[in-house]
Amino acid sequence: xxxxxxxxxxxxxxxxxxxxxxxxxxxxxxxxxxxxxxxxxxxxxxxxxxxxxxxxxxxxxxxxxxxxxxxxxxxxxxxxxxxxxxxxxxxxxxxxxxxxxxxxxxxxxxxxxxxxxxxxxxxxxxxxxxxxxxxxxxxxxxxxxxxxxxxxxxxxxxxxxxxxxxxxxxxxxxxxxxxxxxxxxxxxxxxxxxxxxxxxxxxxxxxxxxxxxxxxxxxxxxxxxxxxxxxxxxxxxxxxxxxxxxxxxxxxxxxxxxxxxxxxxxxxxxxxxxxxxxxxxxxxxxxxxxxxxxxxxxxxxxxxxxxxxxxxxxxxxxxxxxxxxxxxxxxxxxxxxxxxxxxxxxxxxxxxxxxxxxxxxxxxxxxxxxxxxxxxxxxxxxx
Amino acid sequence: xxxxxxxxxxxxxxxxxxxxxxxxxxxxxxxxxxxxxxxxxxxxxxxxxxxxxxxxxxxxxxxxxxxxxxxxxxxxxxxxxxxxxxxxxxxxxxxxxxxxxxxxxxxxxxxxxxxxxxxxxxxxxxxxxxxxxxxxxxxxxxxxxxxxxxxxxxxxxxxxxxxxxxxxxxxxxxxxxxx
Numbered sequence: 001x002x003x004x005x006x007x008x009x010x011x012x013x014x015x016x017x018x019x020x021x022x023x024x025x026x027x028x029x030x031x032x033x034x035x036x037x038x039x040x041x042x043x044x045x046x047x048x049x050x051x052x053x054x055x056x057x058x059x060x061x062x063x064x065x066x067x068x069x070x071x072x073x074x075x076x077x078x079x080x081x082x083x084x085x086x087x088x089x090x091x092x093x094x095x096x097x098x099x100x101x102x103x104x105x106x107x108x109x110x111x112x113x114x115x116x117x118x119x120x121x122x123x124x125x126x127x128x129x130x131x132x133x134x135x136x137x138x139x140x141x142x143x144x145x146x147x148x149x150x151x152x153x154x155x156x157x158x159x160x161x162x163x164x165x166x167x168x169x170x171x172x173x174x175x176x177x178x179x180x181x182x183x184x185x186x187x188x189x190x191x192x193x194x195x196x197x198x199x200x201x202x203x204x205x206x207x208x209x210x211x212x213x214x215x216x217x218x219x220x221x222x223x224x225x226x227x228x229x230x231x232x233x234x235x236x237x238x239x240x241x242x243x244x245x246x247x248x249x250x251x252x253x254x255x256x257x258x259x260x261x262x263x264x265x266x267x268x269x270x271x272x273x274x275x276x277x278x279x280x281x282x283x284x285x286x287x288x289x290x291x292x293x294x295x296x297x298x299x300x301x302x303x304x305x306x307x308x309x310x311x312x313x314x315x316x317x318x319x320x321x322x323x324x325x326x327x328x329x330x331x332x333x334x335x336x337x338x339x340x341x342x343x344x345x346x347x348x349x350x351x352x353x354x355x356x357x358x359x360x361x362x363x364x365x366x367x368x369x370x371x372x373x374x375x376x377x378x379x380x381x382x383x
Numbered sequence: 384x385x386x387x388x389x390x391x392x393x394x395x396x397x398x399x400x401x402x403x404x405x406x407x408x409x410x411x412x413x414x415x416x417x418x419x420x421x422x423x424x425x426x427x428x429x430x431x432x433x434x435x436x437x438x439x440x441x442x443x444x445x446x447x448x449x450x451x452x453x454x455x456x457x458x459x460x461x462x463x464x465x466x467x468x469x470x471x472x473x474x475x476x477x478x479x480x481x482x483x484x485x486x487x488x489x490x491x492x493x494x495x496x497x498x499x500x501x502x503x504x505x506x507x508x509x510x511x512x513x514x515x516x517x518x519x520x521x522x523x524x525x526x527x528x529x530x531x532x533x534x535x536x537x538x539x540x541x542x543x544x545x546x547x548x549x550x551x552x553x554x555x556x557x558x559x560x561x562x
Contacts, residue, residue, distance in 0.1 A: 128434065129434050130434040130435050130438050130519065133434070133435060133438030133439065133442070134434070134437075134438050134441075136438070136441075136442055136446075137425070137437075137438045137439075137440075137441025137442045137445070137446060138441065140441065140442055140445070140446025140447065140450075141422070141441070141445060141446060143446070143450040144415070144418060144450065144453070147450070147453050147454060147457060148415070150457070151411060151457045159457060162457070163454060163457065163458060166450055166454055167454065169450075170447060170450055170451065173446070173447070177442070190435075190519065
């Protein structure tokens with residue numbers, strides 16, 4: 001956590017702030033989703049409460065919080081209450097491991113009659129050496145939430161929804177994991193920050209002793225792993241149970257799937273969990289294939305140099321650099337979140353056999369082929 | 384200080400959830416306790432700085448194997464099996480026999496560890512492992528050089544199991560089976 005009280009406090013506060021970031025961006029995303037769907041379907045959407053309908057979400061939150069708290073008669077109360085709490089954990093814990101910007105350097109300063117040493121604060125919850133493996137592992141625990149909710153509700157529609165959802169999650173996790181293997185092979189690391197560093201500069205291919213460099217394309221993972229990126233992005237839709245993969249809550253067949261019996265704040269927590277999965281997917285997409293927090297054509301060092309001329313101390317300069325890169329990350333991040341919403345209101349839902357065929361007979365072989373091709377290309381390039 | 388606290392906290396959680404696996408009469412709670420045990424074991428691997436093993440433990444055991452267990456138990460109504468396991472002379476005899484076996488195992492394990500001096504923790508001999516990538520590389524190198532036969536044999540075994548279960552399911556009519 002840190003070497004003294006100040007560092008430990010800041011690092012602990014960081015965890016809280018990032019968790020609040022996830023929770024607080026959900027209302028904005030819901031607003032975007034409702035207005036976006038209205039725009040796509042040629043409607044108006046929520047536009048009465050507050051400017052552009054922005055206050056509608058505040059009203060919804062109050063409504064969620066003040067609803068009656070109830071447990072169905074046939075439910076298992078422990079599991080019924082535990083499921084929504086567990087819904088938030090995998091998403092939040094996995095998102096903390098994603099680096100959102102460059103680290104902030106704090107120089108020595110005086111406080112409480114004591115001098116505090118120089119610190120480096122990472123712009124993420126915590127840095128784990130095996131970042132990808134950790135994120136995959138933690139987010140694979142999300143299936144328990146669905147099963148606990150479905151079985152704990154004591155309702156057959158809930159159980160059916162939960163079984164469908166978890167079967168789908170497990171099936172697509174294989175293709176998801178395999179599509180990331182290409183990225184790991186390419187960058188030769190599990191560490192997410194190292195991956196971002198590997199994507200600096202202009203696009204450069206080195207093979208058979210020749211080096212081809214592009215003048216206008218950045219060195220992003222998407223140009224090396226287009227198929228992997230496509231498979232990864234598609235499987236994350238299935239992982240977060242969103243259309244066109246939201247078989248879990250096929251409302252014509254299952255009422256509302258695993259959260260049929262949930263209302264009020266408990267339902268809201270499932271909702272936040274789903275959006276947290278969406279955010280992890282978008283964050284990883286930016287990180288693996290779109291250069292992370294880096295700005296195309298401008299290196300981190302150039303931004304740092306500019307920031308030093310504008311600000312007085314190196315500490316403020318690194319803070320400004322981090323802020324600029326965080327803005328860059330946020331823009332890329334928002335684009336992918338918008339694609340999630342866009343796809344939801346464009347594509348219809350799959351049938352269950354189509355879903356399984358796509359997962360096992362299409363995605364998995366293509367992801368395997370991508371892995372083998374990448375390994376072969378890296379081996380040939382290293383000759 | 385933080386390490387000691389983490390170890391004892393995780394150890395207590397691990398033991399409680401491990402006991403839950405055997406003491407819960409409902410198979411679903413039992414399976415969920417086993418999942419909790421898996422997660423706690425992976426956290427203990429993190430405190431030993433074996434990050435890759437911790438991640439794999441989470442993905443494979445907690446995230447895939449146990450999810451399938453829980454799913455299957457929830458899918459089938461296990462009331463008949465539950466009743467047959469809670470009464471009857473034969474079941475009672477099996478229970479007493481397994482309690483005896485377990486007690487013998489525990490006593491034997493404790494005696495063995497005391498005599499071989501394993502209770503003395505030796506941290507000086509423990510090589511400090513570096514970042515995640517290095518240990519992963521070491522694991523990969525060992526797996527594909529020293530233990531390559533066992534590794535490949537396990538792969539073949541799993542393939543046999545997968546094909547065998549598909550063949551068994553199909554011989555009974557697969558998804559269109561009539562009872």
